[in-house]
Amino acid sequence: MHKQDDSQQNAELRQAFLRHLPKRLDTLTRRGLRQARDGWDINSLSLIFREVQTLAGASGRYGLLDLAEKLFAIESALSDCLEQVRIPEPQVSSLVGDLFEQVREIASARNAATPVVDNRLLVSAADLDRSENGYPLQLMPPADYWKRFPEVVTASSSNVVPIRVAVADADAGANSVAATVPTAATAPAAGSADSSSAATTVKPAANARKVYHLTDGSTFACEIDQKLELSGYELSLLDHMEELIEMIRTFPPHLVVVDAHFLDALDQLGEALKSARTRSSHRVALLALSEQAELDVRLRAMRAGADAFIPLPANTADVMARIAELTESDQSDPYRIMIVEDDRSQAMFAESILRKAGMITTMVTDPLAVLGDIDQFNPDLILMDLYMPGCSGMELTAIIREREAFVSTPIVFLSGESDTDKHFEALNAGGDDFLSKPIRPKHLISAVTNRLRRARHIRRRAQNQNPRDPITGMYERAHVLDRINAKLAADENIAQRGGLLFVELDDATNVREQVGLIGFDKLLGQIGAFLAGHLDAGELVTRFGDTSFIVLSPDRSADELAASSGGLADRVAREQFDVDGQSYSVRLSIGICPFAANLGDAGSMLNAAERAMSESRKPEHDSTSTAGAAQSIGVFAPKASGDAALLENIRNALRSDGFHLVFQPIASLSSDDENETDEQFQALLRLHGDDGKLLTASHIVPLAEQAGLIDDIDRWVLSRCLMVISERARQGRSVRLFVSQSFSAAADSSRIGWLRQQLETRRIHGNRLVLELRLPQQPADRDAISGFAAAVHQIGIGVCLSGATPGENVQSAVEHLQIDFIKLAPECIADRSPRMRDELRRLVHSAHEHGRKVIAPRIEDAQSAATLWTVGVDFIQGNFVQHEAQNLDYDFRAAAG
Template sequence: MHKQDDSQQSAELRQAFLRHLPKRLDTLTRRGLRQAREGWDINTLSLIFREVQTLAGACGRYGLLDLGEKLFAIETALTDYVDQVLLPDEAHSLHIATMFEALRDLANAQSDSSPAPMRRIAVAPEDLERTDNGYPLQLVPPAEYWRRFGDTPAASNVVPLRPAAVPAPEPAPAVVETPAPAVATAVPETVIAEAPREPAPAKAEPVAPRVGNARKVYHLTDGSPLACEVDQKLELLGYELSLLDRVDELTEVIGAIAPHLVVVDAHFLGDLEPIGEVLKVARAKSNHRVAMLAMSELGDLDVRLRAMRAGADAFIPLPAQTTDVMARIAELTEADQSDPYRVLIVEDDRSQAIFAESILRKAGMQTTMVTDPLAVLDELDKANPDLILMDLYMPGCSGMELTSIIREREAFVSTPIVFLSGENDTDKHFEALNAGGDDFLSKPIRPKHLISAVTNRLRRARHIQRRSQNQNPRDPVSGMYDRAYVLDRINAKLAADEATSHAGGLMLVDMDEATARREQVGLIGFDRLLSQIGAFLANHVEASELVTRFGETSFVVLCPERNADELAAKAGDLRDRLSRESFDVGGAPLPVNLSIGICPFAANLGDAGAMLNAAERAMLESRRPGGTHVSVYRAKLSGDAALADTIRQALRADSFHLVFQPIAALAGEDGEDSDEQFQALLRLRSDGDKVLTASHILPMAEQAGLIDEVDRWVLGRCLMVLSDRARQGRPVRLFTSQSLHAARDPSRVAWLRQQLETRRLSGNRLVLEMRLPETPGERQSLAGFAAAVHQIGVGVCLSGVEPGDVADQVIAHLPVDYVKIAPKCIEDRGTRMREDLRRMVHLAHQHNRRVIAPRIEDAQSAATLWTVGVDFIQGNFVQHEAQNLDYDFRAAAS
């Protein structure tokens, strides 16, 4: 990459990392403190250790040396426990908790001087971990807290907080960062309303005031997931946010200090009228706009009318996406912060033009007056108007003719044009609108009517422009995105929970023999060539994939869904297609070749900079003699041969072991669905005392040709467990994973039948779980295998199923008994995915398939899946994996 651009790239990478660092530190410190205080779990310990490692390296790389030192100290303290698969004792846990507290305090201290400060909240230590359905309880200001502000602007930014719905006594609070997704600050700016909690007064230290002209937001909230996410984004965007849980508190603070926005959540919809009355008074007294946003579980016309009549400026029916809510909040709060509205007045009558100009200028608009219609085109680019106010009849060129000419200009295709004329013929009005006008105002017009008509048009035009820019920061000509935006999207994906489990990755695309091409066509021609290559890449990727210029001769392509093999196939296809193109840079057609390096998110490198470095190394590797010019970065795996040997020894020594996790019905049911049933999970303790999961064991077993032996070991051990439980009079059903190799093994069904007969077991106590096959041939093999095992009573479960045409086909035609949803579909809580899941579950039920949702971690996910119609759930929310089968299904059902 060219050194001239390195500093800019480094700055953008650092900025993208810093933007998401607060959330990552939130999650890390919350998990670390909770584990150290309440007890350790080996899986969570591994997650914490991996995140500490990643952040320590990134902080050092981006110059955050103090934070890096604290993180490295924690990494050192945890290393031995992770390597030996041990849990810290009480003394070491206290020491580790102290280290996490020191990390939190340092982050808070640095936030005071940072241009993008971290969130800080005053909360009592024992309330730090209090949650409701997995979401931290909100913090709201106490009654009449505004009286403490005083009359100075600085004092109005200092708002003490108290924990809501916490009946315990209040000791001295500690300043901590809030765990995502809930964020609360103590400065009023916009109001948001949700379900009430029982108030519990408590004392807290005041939060340091914010600096700047932030928008005031009041949020009346009960801490729902959507509200938590909205609060977090408001805080990160610099809004001064106050959270309240009672209507009387809300009306009180509105009466004291008028906000810029009030957001009322669905639970408080019935209280909109009294809120609206107080807002009406506040609007009359305030010198800025005071808006209200209402949310509702219902979206019918009556509810919308009631909200609007109560003074709501915007209405959002639920469920809704956080991005949609934030877009509406931006529209409502940023309108009066935008540049002045620009109006071009085209009027041949100078006195009329001056009249309109004076009215609009007094309303705060920036105006340009043109009395010669033939001079309008020259003024368009200079004035760059948001709206054109045009007379209908003018000498030399009518308003309709001029409108048609203006609409030919690409930059002004959507600029509102409002006609102003004394014409009373309605046919002429329609002609004018048909010519490209947006509205028609009849002379004479009262000043307030002119201001209202123009302002409403301008506000809508600005909102449409802002939405377009926010949702699609993409160059309309080349199709490429801003580099900073793409880097931010990469870091946002990395900051998400369980980021490494997601598919996707990025490509670094670089031109071969770039120096020779530059000398051949010159600097101007070379720049034109790069623009054409960027446009080609943007036109040959999916809509969800982003392309941006990176470096002097390189491009980055962000692919959020493709796995490593799919990325390599796509890169090869792009390279082949482009090599067949000829680019015109002012001379003879010029062929171009590319080299492409790929870094998947599964590489777990921690931040965008590390991923781009890895992709660059892969790209350089692809150019070596004999290379294919497409290479995937793969972490250097050590000890593959040793792992394969460990698996062989485990098979010989029978040293694998199983752990179990219950599969619970979402609703009490009779018959087979009321049976106790567990998922059997394969584990192996290696020589280094590390516990290897199936995700470590099975790929190596398949690579080493040992997968059939591992499959038979798992089945044999599950049959032993079933036999023991049958002798105890406590029968269970076991779900056990098998590879697709089993479906292709002609002797497998006969072997399984013999095992069942020898142990005198009923086949209906066993369910074989197999991944959804990718090819039609594999699906055909699985169909035959499933039909064969059904003859001996054994069930079949299809896992990793995502809504779509393939799922519909296999559910309808493959003879399976259970369908297990792909985990990433459960993580996606969008309305569309919920509807797709509901449709897939309905189809499964039509074909007598039962549906299981795995990896359920919280009550909200379980509740959502219940509404979708899922039959069973599995995951830590039900019970963590264990070596025994002790789970009280009856108590859980009650």
């Protein structure tokens, strides 16, 4: 997808997230506070932690730094409890409760109205002190700031310039927060000769619709304010009628919204509003909200100049639709008026009036030519003469109404006919209004404008209820993103069902070159229409980027989504799409992200689905072939955490040879040992975790034993060590490797045969290998070790028992088991007491009497090595000798010398 579309997509993703954030925060804080105060249960802890985690990430990504910080603090406080599957302790519950209260305060602060003449900012006040390159990120003018400039703001002067301050946003670039600040730099100095004549009214910037909201701070008012900001309005919040009147006199807005609390004072606003409408070059509309719907209340609002009256309670979507209607006239395309009049002078008169009012007009003096011109001009309204030669206005209206495209186009009759029966006859033929000639210009403009305003309002409401393209069947992108976030904010049992599909055209660059840019857009439209036509009821599809689509499937399971996606890709591959008479076949790749993945917002889900799609395109990925076309269908699966993640990592390492070995030398302490210069190393198992951390055998082996994977790991380690021994033999450098094995190796009846075959195949002598097993504690285990040790000795392999501490168990093993080495437990080496030293001396002496050698591991310093030498230990291993490494470079002769 092109970068130029990314910012728009990011903005829509951000708006969709923010639109549903208040509900999610309210649900989260209520649950969290109830658990922190009344007691936790582990299931609620898990749900709350997951929601905190997703909202913390999304809030940080969309620039809500203060909120993200508090949520991350809650996540950190609860993470240990969740990992250890335990209930938070009282002090942790108290901390979490305080943090949830702070989250609630932040959420309330964002939704509360503040009496400042500026756009409410989505970043907290705490972030106002932050700066970048020495410049503050945001500027917030104080309340009533504009009253401090009497030399500029006067009854006869409204010379102001809008100052726009860039607010850094992590995803959508810089948002412009408009603060209208008077400045003397744009006006003559007070008292100068030109001061009176220089005063002018500055028009607002293009597409900047200014709204003043006289707010009572209610929850409903805050919701309206939030939607106004997200819709791009310049919003100023006020809490006094006098302040509102002064602002309207100075800077006329596009819309004034008055909350129900101030309805009794609405009469005071009428004169200021009338004056502003006279002076302003744009429409100044007034919307009144009321908790009463009686006729006298409505009349009082209308007499004060209200353009719209909405009784409460009301739906915020309906209020926003009404606001869009009231502010649209200066922002939308000009009205298009077709004037059908056989009298050219009358037609030119009407055309001149309407053109001066900013409308686009076309004049048709031959009624029989109307049907040929109407398709090309596509009028918003037709101004129709009643009597014309060849075809009357009523006849022409009836014919136009038969055309599907113009069945609802307003038709207004304009005639000197005074017979009311003729008026009714004309309206019955399909007309919408009747104006009598002669008509005053302002009455003509008003009649046309009001009729068109209502028509556009009706169309917009229909589109808002079903924002679907009637031709392609695809929905508006913002609507689909909003539905995704609405589902994420739904109850748990609803939010877990369904998923979204990221659908992308394969080999798009080559296809674009074949069909050309215009043809490529037509092709994508056909593909989108095909997708929409083959989706189930309730599923939504929209364009996303230059070569991709999004499909929202609210109810299917992950398996059902994968199956249906495969069928959809197959049908598209078999379809022939016609572009300018040429047939083309295409292939689609699809990535799926189920809602059960709990990723938190639409942006994260789309990223996950796109990654799954990209993974499915890799050559090593298994793809199913249908009708000769390879399908690339990928399903996002969230990475497991904790033991589950490590276990999956272990399985992947076994499949892809992902383990590796490092080696540490085992050096002799005895100068009398005839084998003191033999090269011998301990082989150590290692695995890189997903976070880059190097995992040791102590991390890997216990989990592998639980999962039944330890035999596979044992065999992998032995195979790799035999390869190393064989390679060293070819280099003329014999080496002995000590290789750790699990107890299950001793219980595996096939292990001896497998080892014998490996040695014979590689032509390796068994004495090059020493198998190291943990010292058994139970008699039955010791019997198994005994049989295993006797069997491996027959093929020349040595045996070492590790974890030995002075005592009867070790003494028995030394005396009765066929072993070659014992390796001391690290804890008895760390104990430097005289008692332990004497016990070690006796153990070493007994081992030597029975022909066993003693190894001391994890030796870190010279003092430990010297102590072990005094008690007779044969070999030491550890960082004091050499740190572990992937090579076997240690000079045993130099060390012995």
